Amino acid sequence: MPRLSLPTACTLCGRGDAERVDGGLVCGWCGWRYGDAPDSDLPRPVVEVVYYLRYDRRVKIGTSGRPRQRLAAIRHDELLAFEPGGRAVEQARHREFAAIREGGEWFTFTAELEHHVFALRTTRDPWQLYARWVSAATHR
Structure with a gap:
């Protein structure tokens, strides 16, 4: 094709x-x-995401309505994934992975967390998923 x-x-x-x-x-x-x-x-829609950033063998699980600016301010090795949602989803993930919390919003990158993160990625780049969510929100 x-x-x-x-x-x-x-x-x-x-x-x-x-x-x-x-x-x-x-x-x-x-x-x-x-x-x-x-x-x-009209202003561009704000699409809140939960982000997963890897730094060495740790993962930061945070949220932002402006992920480009937020991620630029955080030292990290790799953006692993985005998940649609705001504070409520972020807090649910913090509770889900509480046993591997290292402090604040940082978690040990265990096999369980790795499985969760890669299930979110599907086959698309996280930034492409975000672009599609912004596009869908703009159409509304």
């Missing part, structure tokens, strides 16, 4: 790869429908 490209960059995320959906083109990265333009009079 030939690789598709948008005629111009996606108006939501700026990427150029495409997918054909229902006879039209959508951005292959974020899922935004080609030809649609986000309403510039």
